[in-house]
Every structure is written in structure tokens, then in C-alpha cells.
Amino acid sequence: MEPEVHFLKHTVLPDFLGIVAGDHLYGTVSNSSGITYEKLSRGAFGRVILGDLPPIESIKSFMFPAREQVAVFPQPDQAESLLQKEFSQTIAGARACDISALGILDKVFIDGDYADPFYERRRRQTVLITTDCVKPAEYCFCNLLGGKPFPEQDFDINFSPVQDGYLAQSGSSKGDDIIAQAKELLTDATADQLEQRQKNRQSAMDKLKEQNRQFEGDVAKKGKKSQFHLLKDSKHNSANCVECGACSYICPTCHCFFLFDQRGKDDPEKNIRLKTWDSCIMANFAKMGGEGAKPTPRPELRNRFENRVRHKFEWMVENLNVVGCVGCGRCEAACMGGSDIRGFLKEIAL
Amino acid sequence: MIKENPYMPIEARLEELIEETPTIKTLVLAPKEPIEFRAGQFMQLTYPGIGEAPFTPSSNPNQPQRQEFTILKVGKVTDKLHDVRPGETLGLRGAFGKGYPIDKFYGKEILLVGGGVGLAPLRALMYALFNEIDKFPRISIKYGARSPNELLFAGQYKKWRSMAKVDFTETVDAPVNSWQGNVGVVTTLLDNIDIDIKNAYVVSCGPPVMLKFVTQKCLGLGFTPSQIYLSMNRKMSCGIGVCGRCNIGPYYLCKDGPDMCYEKIMKYDNVF
Numbered sequence: 001m002e003p004e005v006h007f008l009k010h011t012v013l014p015d016f017l018g019i020v021a022g023d024h025l026y027g028t029v030s031n032s033s034g035i036t037y038e039k040l041s042r043g044a045f046g047r048v049i050l051g052d053l054p055p056i057e058s059i060k061s062f063m064f065p066a067r068e069q070v071a072v073f074p075q076p077d078q079a080e081s082l083l084q085k086e087f088s089q090t091i092a093g094a095r096a097c098d099i100s101a102l103g104i105l106d107k108v109f110i111d112g113d114y115a116d117p118f119y120e121r122r123r124r125q126t127v128l129i130t131t132d133c134v135k136p137a138e139y140c141f142c143n144l145l146g147g148k149p150f151p152e153q154d155f156d157i158n159f160s161p162v163q164d165g166y167l168a169q170s171g172s173s174k175g176d177d178i179i180a181q182a183k184e185l186l187t188d189a190t191a192d193q194l195e196q197r198q199k200n201r202q203s204a205m206d207k208l209k210e211q212n213r214q215f216e217g218d219v220a221k222k223g224k225k226s227q228f229h230l231l232k233d234s235k236h237n238s239a240n241c242v243e244c245g246a247c248s249y250i251c252p253t254c255h256c257f258f259l260f261d262q263r264g265k266d267d268p269e270k271n272i273r274l275k276t277w278d279s280c281i282m283a284n285f286a287k288m289g290g291e292g293a294k295p296t297p298r299p300e301l302r303n304r305f306e307n308r309v310r311h312k313f314e315w316m317v318e319n320l321n322v323v324g325c326v327g328c329g330r331c332e333a334a335c336m337g338g339s340d341i342r343g344f345l346k347e348i349a350l
Numbered sequence: 351m352i353k354e355n356p357y358m359p360i361e362a363r364l365e366e367l368i369e370e371t372p373t374i375k376t377l378v379l380a381p382k383e384p385i386e387f388r389a390g391q392f393m394q395l396t397y398p399g400i401g402e403a404p405f406t407p408s409s410n411p412n413q414p415q416r417q418e419f420t421i422l423k424v425g426k427v428t429d430k431l432h433d434v435r436p437g438e439t440l441g442l443r444g445a446f447g448k449g450y451p452i453d454k455f456y457g458k459e460i461l462l463v464g465g466g467v468g469l470a471p472l473r474a475l476m477y478a479l480f481n482e483i484d485k486f487p488r489i490s491i492k493y494g495a496r497s498p499n500e501l502l503f504a505g506q507y508k509k510w511r512s513m514a515k516v517d518f519t520e521t522v523d524a525p526v527n528s529w530q531g532n533v534g535v536v537t538t539l540l541d542n543i544d545i546d547i548k549n550a551y552v553v554s555c556g557p558p559v560m561l562k563f564v565t566q567k568c569l570g571l572g573f574t575p576s577q578i579y580l581s582m583n584r585k586m587s588c589g590i591g592v593c594g595r596c597n598i599g600p601y602y603l604c605k606d607g608p609d610m611c612y613e614k615i616m617k618y619d620n621v622f
Contacts, residue, residue, distance in 0.1 A: 070357040114590040256594030263399035271399035289425025315600035
């Protein structure tokens with residue numbers, strides 16, 4: 001059966017979001033940085049922009065925050081309560097690449113030998129409102145990794161911009177409930193509107209194909225067998241890297257972290273463990289205690305660069321049967337050294 | 351046992367602090383809940399508010415109520431761990447990792463090569479092998495330390511040497527005048543070794559540079575890479591294969607190791 005598609009007038013989007021989110025949500029807005037997420041209270045839901053350029057950041061931090069308290073020691077009752085606190089969030093504006101990236105993070109944080117209860121709780125208690133990429137950015141290359149500029153699954157509600165409003169479609173039972181609650185605001189999508197959506201989607205796909213034509217190499221399928229040894233002599237190597245870590249932090253699938261212990265600010269007897277983002281590109285990332293006898297196992301920047309790339313394109317395929325890149329291109333956009341992951345991938349793909 | 355929150359340690363009280371050498375101490379810990387471990391598995395030991403570091407217990411794996419951790423003072427966490435007093439509370443997470451593949455060793459001669467504090471994890475393995483000594487034709491232990499006063503567990507050598515099917519030989523790099531024993535790095539003990547190489551496994555634990563030379567030596571003696579098990583050294587944090595830190599190629603030492611068959615890791619750069 002074809003999924004039901006509804007039309008929502010632009011002017012009532014804030015009302016719709018109010019039904020979904022209640023008092024606040026994280027939504028994509030346009031501000032001095034560009035398109036980015038802000039925490040909005042109900043009165044500001046009108047600022048949410050859907051379908052425009054992709055937001056600067058992915059939605060990783062909503063599931064895996066840059067810093068999160070994961071233990072209080074030695075007070076186990078408090079640590080348990082960290083997980084029992086009531087929690088829910090609504091995110092509006094996520095893209096297809098972000099959703100694919102969550103699928104990868106799920107494999108890391110939920111499907112392994114031990115589930116990360118902090119990630120899992122956030123993941124389960126989130127309402128995900130996604131939108132089509134009507135205007136892919138020049139750094140986008142999801143099509144090279146089998147992606148599309150619009151979500152097809154794993155969202156609650158997806159919005160596709162059309163004349164005067166959006167086409168709304170549910171992608172989950174949570175989404176079905178929302179549609180039912182918002183019935184008054186919705187009308188059935190017309191054939192014209194559906195055609196408009198199709199045209200917009202095709203034009204975004206054409207743009208992606210056009211801008212990535214020179215990089216085609218089917219990396220997704222061949223990643224595992226690629227010639228990673230070429231990296232050492234590649235012109236797309238780490239020569240311009242300044243080890244800022246931006247590529248890792250902005251990446252929707254980079255999941256490295258460090259468990260950082262500190263004494264409580266107010267109570268020195270209270271010891272707090274934070275799970276904090278880390279980046280394998282940093283010199284000290286894997287440095288061991290002691291001098292000389294146990295040096296860092298990836299001493300040179302090129303070793304760490306190679307580790308990062310092979311982890312995504314070779315080892316995640318071996319371990320999790322998934323390529324650890326969704327082609328969002330944010331690493332290229334964020335890199336001050338002009339890293340060129342697409343060029344590199346084309347060069348190594350067999 | 352792993353709690354629902356894998357980042358939360360179990361409280362463990364320090365029962366006893368044993369000064370082994372000028373740089374190495376053994377912490378005898380009693381966790382609030384028993385912790386099962388297999389020889390070679392490791393635990394994350396927390397010094398509250400400062401941090402945690404991974405250690406393989408040096409005690410007999412058949413004692414879940416009480417573990418011994420033999421620790422060299424090298425950095426921020428181990429400095430603190432050397433100053434703990436009996437009665438204080440530390441934290442333990444784990445046990446993590448695969449442990450030594452003891453089933454695979456049945457019927458084989460076992461050559462253990464240790465360096466410095468690397469004898470600590472090997473002692474847990476020795477206890478495990480001794481627990482089933484009838485399953486092994488021979489256990490040969492070669493151990494090297496920097497100097498005579500850095501020889502770890504020196505009080506036990508006599509007992510180990512007296513056991514049937516077990517031999518133990520130690521050497522030091524830098525002797526003092528009163529030293530009557532072997533002098534030289536641990537690989538010198540592997541010259542002219544009397545072992546049925548075709549029917550043996552090597553297990554080695556020590557600093558990376560030692561592991562490198564032990565591996566080269568053993569390959570030279572005719573061992574294949576698949577007969578060599580190495581306790582690899584990497585920084586660890588999560589212990590459960592997600593924080594991305596301790597990998598050698600696709601293998602996370604915290605999950606797939608920390609003891610790795612050399613055959614699996616030999617093709618990757620910067621192994622040692």
C-alpha cells in the first residue's frame with residue numbers, strides 16, 4: 001500500500017510542531033552561522049526552516065552529547081538515577097544522511113556485546129522529524145555511498161517542501177499517532193503536490209550526480225578491497241591536517257570517546273565520570289602512560305589519518321558490515337586544511 | 351560480571367598493599383560483588399576522581415571474591431594507585447576481553463616469556479595452567495627484569511622450579527656485584543631452548559620492544575605466527591569496544607584481546 005501523504009500549510013507548521021513536541025524542540029533555523037539547530041520554545045517554533053541547505057551539524061550530539069555524565073562513584077544509587085530521569089526530545093530538520101548515520105551509531109552503541117544505556121535511552125525517547133534536501137550543498141556526496149537526498153525510512157515524520165507548505169508523511173507508529181492527532185491541520189496531498197515533490201527530489205538527485213560525477217567509483221561496494229596503502233603517497237593525504245579534530249567532531253558517525261574522571265565541583269567526595277568526545281586524529285589519543293617503554297602506537301599524523309579512514313571504509317565493514325561514512329561531506333566543509341575525502345576515495349577505490 | 355551501566359565501577363576495598371619491587375606494588379582488592387575472570391582478561395581499575403587504567407589481575411582466576419593487581423608506577427593513575435592505603439575504596443569494571451585461549455593450549459608445551467611487570471598477567475595464566483597441569487606436557491617460563499631488585503614475585507621462583515613439568519629461568523639486564531644468575535635480555539634465555547617447537551605455543555607479555563624481539567626470536571627458532579600469543583599494549587578507556595582507542599587494525603584489544611595471536615595482527619603497521 002502506498003504510504004499516506006498529507007499536505008500541511010506553511011502557516012500552521014508551528015501548530016503542528018506544538019502537537020509533536022509540546023513546550024520545546026531542537027529545530028533547524030537560519031542564524032548568523034547558517035542553517036543550524038537551536039533549542040526553541042513553543043513561541044519560536046515558527047523559526048524552524050525545513051528543506052533548505054543541510055544544517056551545519058548532524059544530529060549526533062542529541063544521541064551522543066559531547067559531554068555526558070555516565071557515573072557517580074562511589075554512589076551507585078546516584079548513577080542509576082542518571083538513567084532513570086525522565087527524558088524525551090523532539091528534533092526537527094534532520095536529513096537522510098543523519099538518519100543513515102544513526103543506523104551506524106546504533107550498530108556501535110546498541111548492537112555490540114554491551115549496549116550503551118545512555119545512547120539507547122536518548123535514541124528511544126526521541127521524536128525525529130526529517131526533511132528532504134531540496135538544495136544539497138556543494139560538499140554533499142551521499143549519492144556516492146548509496147544515499148538519497150530524502151529519507152525513505154527510520155524517521156517519525158518527514159516533510160517535503162512544496163508550494164505554500166509541506167507534504168508530511170509518517171515513517172513509524174509514533175508518526176502515525178502524530179498524524180492522527182494533527183488531523184485538523186492536514187489535508188490529503190494532491191496529485192500536483194506529489195508531482196512537485198517528485199520533481200524536487202529528482203532535481204536534488206541530479207544536482208548530486210552532477211557535482212560528484214568526477215568522483216564516481218562505487219566506494220561503498222569496494223571500500224573494503226580498496227588500495228589503502230596508496231594513502232601514504234596520495235596527494236589527498238594528511239599533509240594539510242593541523243589535528244584540530246573538526247572532522248571527527250562534525251562527523252555524524254565518528255564515535256570515539258574518552259571516559260574522563262573528575263572530582264565534583266561542590267563535593268570533593270563525589271567523583272564524576274564523563275563520557276567525552278575524542279578524536280583519533282589527535283597525537284595523544286592513544287598515548288599510553290610512561291615514557292619510552294609504551295609509546296603512542298600511531299606516532300605520526302599520517303598513521304592516525306590512515307587509521308581514521310581505514311576504520312570507516314575497511315574495518316567498520318569487517319566488524320559491523322557497514323561503511324562508516326554517509327557522504328554528508330561535513331568533514332570537508334569543516335576542514336581548514338581543505339581535506340578532500342571524495343578525491344581520496346576515488347583514488348583508492350579499485 | 352558487567353552491570354547494566356558498563357561505565358559504572360563496582361566498589362572494591364583495598365585489603366592489602368604488597369611492595370614487590372622499588373617500582374611495582376600489588377594491590378589486593380575485595381570487590382563488593384564477586385567478579386569472575388579468565389586468565390588474561392583485564393579490568394578497569396578506578397582511582398576515584400582521577401581516572402582508570404586497565405590491568406590484568408595477577409591472581410588465581412578461581413578467586414572471584416578477591417583479585418590481585420600488580421602495578422608498575424608509570425603515570426597519573428598508577429602514581430595514585432601506589433599511594434592507596436588498606437581500607438580505601440577503589441573501583442573495578444570488567445572483566446573485559448577474551449583471555450588466553452587455554453583450551454587451545456591443551457596437550458601442548460607452553461613457553462611463557464615475560465619482561466618486567468609483564469610477569470603479572472602471566473602469573474594468572476600460570477595459576478590457570480597449574481590448576482590443570484595434567485593437560486600440559488611441559489610449562490617453561492623465561493623471565494627478564496632490569497635489575498635483581500626489580501625481579502617480580504622473586505619469593506615464588508623456588509616453588510615454581512620445584513614443580514614437576516615446570517621450569518623457571520630468570521635473567522637481568524643490569525646485574526649488581528652480588529648477582530650470580532643470568533645476565534642479558536630475556537631473549538638470551540631462548541637460545542638453545544629445549545622445546546618441541548612443532549607442538550608448542552608461546553605466550554609473551556612485557557613492554558612492546560620486548561614483545562618485538564621475542565616475536566622475532568621465536569620466528570627465528572621456527573615457531574609460526576599462529577603459535578605466538580602476545581599481550582598487546584594499548585591505551586584503553588571504555589573496555590567494551592566502542593571508544594575507538596585500543597585498535598590494531600580492525601581488532602579492539604579490549605574486546606578481541608588484549609592477548610592477540612601474532613598471525614592476526616602481523617600485517618598491520620606499528621604493532622609494536
